[in-house]
Amino acid sequence: MSAPTPNWWKTGTAYQVWPASYKDSNGDGIGDIQGLISTLPYLKKLGIDIVWLSPMYKSPQKDFGYDISDYQDVDPQFGTLADLDELIKKCHDMGMKLLLDLVINHTSDQHKWFLESKKDKTNEKADWYIWRDAKMVDGKRHPPNNWRSIFGGSAWEWVEERGQYYLHLFVPEQPDLNWELDEVRQAIYREAISFWLDRGVDGFRVDTCNLYSKNTSYPDAPIVLMGEEYQPAEAHFVNGPRMHEWLKEQREQVLDKYGDVAMVGELPGTDAAEVLKYVAAEVRELSCVFDFDVVSLGGRHGAGVKKHQVHKHDLPSFKQAIGKQQDLTRGTTAWSTAFLENHDQARSLNRFATADPKYREKAAKMLATLLGCLTGTLFIYQGQEIGMVNMPDSWGIEEIKDPDSLNAYHDVMHRHDGEPLWLEKAMAGIRRVARDNARTPVHWDSSKHGGFTTGEPWMRVHDLYPEINVADQEKNPSSPLNYWRKMIEIRQKYAELAVFGDFETWDFLEPDSFTFTKENKSNGYEKKKLLTFLSFSDEVQPLHFPPDCKGKEMELLISNVDEPGKHLTPWEARVYLVSL
Ligand code: TEU
Ligand code: CA
Numbered sequence: 001m002s003a004p005t006p007n008w009w010k011t012g013t014a015y016q017v018w019p020a021s022y023k024d025s026n027g028d029g030i031g032d033i034q035g036l037i038s039t040l041p042y043l044k045k046l047g048i049d050i051v052w053l054s055p056m057y058k059s060p061q062k063d064f065g066y067d068i069s070d071y072q073d074v075d076p077q078f079g080t081l082a083d084l085d086e087l088i089k090k091c092h093d094m095g096m097k098l099l100l101d102l103v104i105n106h107t108s109d110q111h112k113w114f115l116e117s118k119k120d121k122t123n124e125k126a127d128w129y130i131w132r133d134a135k136m137v138d139g140k141r142h143p144p145n146n147w148r149s150i151f152g153g154s155a156w157e158w159v160e161e162r163g164q165y166y167l168h169l170f171v172p173e174q175p176d177l178n179w180e181l182d183e184v185r186q187a188i189y190r191e192a193i194s195f196w197l198d199r200g201v202d203g204f205r206v207d208t209c210n211l212y213s214k215n216t217s218y219p220d221a222p223i224v225l226m227g228e229e230y231q232p233a234e235a236h237f238v239n240g241p242r243m244h245e246w247l248k249e250q251r252e253q254v255l256d257k258y259g260d261v262a263m264v265g266e267l268p269g270t271d272a273a274e275v276l277k278y279v280a281a282e283v284r285e286l287s288c289v290f291d292f293d294v295v296s297l298g299g300r301h302g303a304g305v306k307k308h309q310v311h312k313h314d315l316p317s318f319k320q321a322i323g324k325q326q327d328l329t330r331g332t333t334a335w336s337t338a339f340l341e342n343h344d345q346a347r348s349l350n351r352f353a354t355a356d357p358k359y360r361e362k363a364a365k366m367l368a369t370l371l372g373c374l375t376g377t378l379f380i381y382q383g384q385e386i387g388m389v390n391m392p393d394s395w396g397i398e399e400i401k402d403p404d405s406l407n408a409y410h411d412v413m414h415r416h417d418g419e420p421l422w423l424e425k426a427m428a429g430i431r432r433v434a435r436d437n438a439r440t441p442v443h444w445d446s447s448k449h450g451g452f453t454t455g456e457p458w459m460r461v462h463d464l465y466p467e468i469n470v471a472d473q474e475k476n477p478s479s480p481l482n483y484w485r486k487m488i489e490i491r492q493k494y495a496e497l498a499v500f501g502d503f504e505t506w507d508f509l510e511p512d513s514f515t516f517t518k519e520n521k522s523n524g525y526e527k528k529k530l531l532t533f534l535s536f537s538d539e540v541q542p543l544h545f546p547p548d549c550k551g552k553e554m555e556l557l558i559s560n561v562d563e564p565g566k567h568l569t570p571w572e573a574r575v576y577l578v579s580l
Contacts, residue, residue: 008097009203009262009287010335011495012049013488014379016205018343019056019078020064021441022382024453031441031452033079033087042470044094046385046481047488050377051091052099052205052264054343056084060110062173063403064343064439065101066207067108071192088200099262100196102204104188105211106174113187114175118159118166128184129175130167132156132218146220147237148230148304152407155233169211169237171403179212179246189254197255203262209247209286210267210278213240225304232304238269244277247285262287264337264377269303272328281333288335288377291328293321295345299433307408308429315511315536318352326375326503338374340367341381346437350390353536353571357467360387362571364480365560366534369573372487372558373498373518373532380484383442386473387480390437392463397427399460405434445471483560490557494577496520497530507544512537513568515544517578529578530557535568542567553579 023035033056043051055065056078065075074084091098107114117125132144143156143165149172156165157172167176178184193204214237221233255261265286267275278286297317299310329336340348349355353363364387371378391399397409409426416422431437436459443465444451450465462468473479491498501518518530531549535541543566556564559574 006500007260007262007287007335009050009260009264009377011492011499012097012377013047013491014050014052014099014377015043015046015048016052016054016342016379016381018054018064018382018439021439021452021459023442023444024455024457027453027455028077029453029455029458030077032077033074033083037083037087037090040090040094040096044096046380046485047492048096048380050097050099050202050262052379053087053101055101055103057103060108060173062108063171064401066103067106067110067171067174068103069108069110070112072195085199092200097202097262098200099203099205099264100201101207102192102209102263103207104177104192105208106168106170106176109173109175113177118162120162121164127181128178130178130214131162131164132167133164134158145218145233146223146229146231147218147233148221148225148228151404152230152411154230167214169208176214177212179242180216185246185249189250193250193254194257197258197261203264203287206263206265206286208268209263209265210239210243210270211237212246213237213242215240228304234269234303239274244283244285247278248283251284265289268292272324275328275336276332276334279329279334279336281335288337290337290339290342290379291325293324294318294340295342295351297321297351306412306426306429307405307433308412308425310429310433315514316509318536319505319508319514322370322374323503323505329375330502336376337379338371338376339379339381340371341384341438342379343381343438344435345381346433346435347388347390348384349387350432350437354538355389356538359538359571360389360468361480362560363387365483366536366571366573368480368484368487369532369558369560369575370514370534372491373516373530373575375499375501375503375518378488378491378499381438383438385481385484386443386468386470388440388443388462388468389464390431391434391440393431394463395431395460397430400430400434400436401459402435402439405430405436443469445469483558486558490575494530494557496523496525497528501525501530504546506546510544512539513541513544515546517546517549527580529580531576531578533568533572533574535570535572537568538570540567540569548580549576549578555579 019031022031024031025034057068058070058073058075059065059068074081113125113128117128134141143154147155149155158165168174221231263286267289297313299305412422412426440462441452441457446466449457449461473481497518501520504517506515514534516532554576557575564574
């Protein structure tokens with residue numbers, strides 16, 4: 001007896017493309033859609049079923065495409081609408097699905113809606129964004145409240161023309177849309193969603209999809225950053241009162257017309273119970289979510305934490321965060337995702353394992369083993385499959401492009417009067433967690449600029465491209481790339497356990513190794529378990545055997561060493577199929 005066919009977005013393996021740094025086809029130094037099209041056979045061979053393309057819409061690129069000035073067009077730097085149509089068709093011809101990024105909490109300040117809205121208080125779109133009067137104190141103009149933007153500074157920007165402030169939770173060039181208005185929601189559904197579903201895309205990764213509904217009384221946030229003017233106000237804009245109503249409306253009025261549309265939501269700053277309210281199948285809101293506990297380890301996500309305030313976590317905290325993500329959906333109708341990287345995060349090798357050249361490749365395979373065995377839709381980020389690492393320590397602030405990091409750096413500079421030791425700390429933090437770490441161009445081969453472009457790359461290519469690149473790894477059977485291929489195959493073959501199984505950690509408090517099992521008491525797998533051993537250490541570690549697996553028949557499915565022995569060598573990984 002096998003289960004009813006699960007939704008396509010549950011079993012599929014997804015790959016995220018951040019277009020500017022993926023592959024350049026025309027030598028202008030910027031990745032583009034034709035570049036992506038040229039690599040579809042590569043993705044297919046890797047075992048990818050779903051491509052998630054980060055924003056390629058028309059945009060002034062103040063937040064690298066997450067500031068959209070026209071939902072219905074492609075930015076010329078990435079190509080044309082015809083290129084996008086070709087991408088949709090080629091993905092489908094090859095049996096792959098395509099997700100676009102849906103960025104509808106805000107638009108660009110260059111979007112025609114905003115250009116009209118900002119003119120005065122009476123135009124047709126006057127209320128399409130969130131406008132408030134200044135607060136006057138001692139005759140001086142101040143923002144309406146003390147909210148801090150997620151990227152630092154005030155969340156309000158003054159517009160002289162209109163004589164009011166508008167709200168922007170991200171950079172000032174990203175004004176927040178006023179979701180409270182019916183006609184705004186209808187315009188979004190029409191232009192940002194239906195337009196693309198009509199052209200054939202299969203779903204969306206939904207940007208910050210728990211921020212649309214704000215506390216409309218816009219109260220001041222409590223002071224937690226002493227001595228600072230602007231305070232984290234997440235409590236007033238994350239998971240606001242009308243979120244569920246709107247997501248349901250979107251599903252019923254729009255998505256349902258198109259069948260099983262995947263909506264992979266980003267839910268920062270949300271605890272497990274709250275997450276379920278968005279993804280339980282019966283609520284019919286999101287298909288699945290990205291939970292951020294793992295990637296936020298060592299910091300206080302979204303609560304005004306500065307880059308240099310993120311510290312190295314210990315392995316039990318990592319296991320706890322993975323366990324939360326794994327248990328989220330257990331015994332429920334809900335679904336989640338497994339991922340360690342995206343365009344907003346540092347590289348997983350640096351963050352969760354080691355980038356030491358001695359162990360780098362082995363550790364990349366170890367992390368691939370972990371991800372390959374986790375419940376949820378698996379998302380791989382460009383370059384992760386070859387073990388790309390963070391920007392080199394020798395790079396300074398001049399290589400940083402991202403406003404998030406630049407603001408953080410300038411904030412420290414300003415607050416501490418340019419004190420060099422503070423600046424060093426700020427830079428160390430940026431090297432550790434900056435988004436730019438994931439945004440350096442992908443290394444396709446060992447030729448100049450890593451084969452990313454024949455022109456001048458828009459962003460500096462990592463110095464290590466001669467050592468870490470796709471072409472060399474293709475040729476080497478024991479490369480991270482070839483390991484990923486094998487791991488994805490195993491994940492598919494044993495999907496009942498790897499993709500759908502129940503997760504159990506056996507050595508929670510061990511600081512150097514991670515032992516977990518996956519089991520599924522149905523579909524003929526009652527007497528089988530996947531048993532995974534992972535080392536997170538430079539030293540040899542003993543194996544921790546779960547009691548019920550001891551002395552049982554074990555078949556080795558995959559390992560990053562040729563002949564696994566009695567102990568775990570540094571950064572070793574192995575997966576056994578145990579017959580109970
Ligand atoms: O990110 C939303 C988000 O929660 C970010 O604050 C994230 O935590 C931060 O980037 C970490 O430094 C999404 C997009 O993924 C991001 O690239 C955009 O900048 C942001 O929305 C605004 O659209
Ligand atoms: Ca290009």
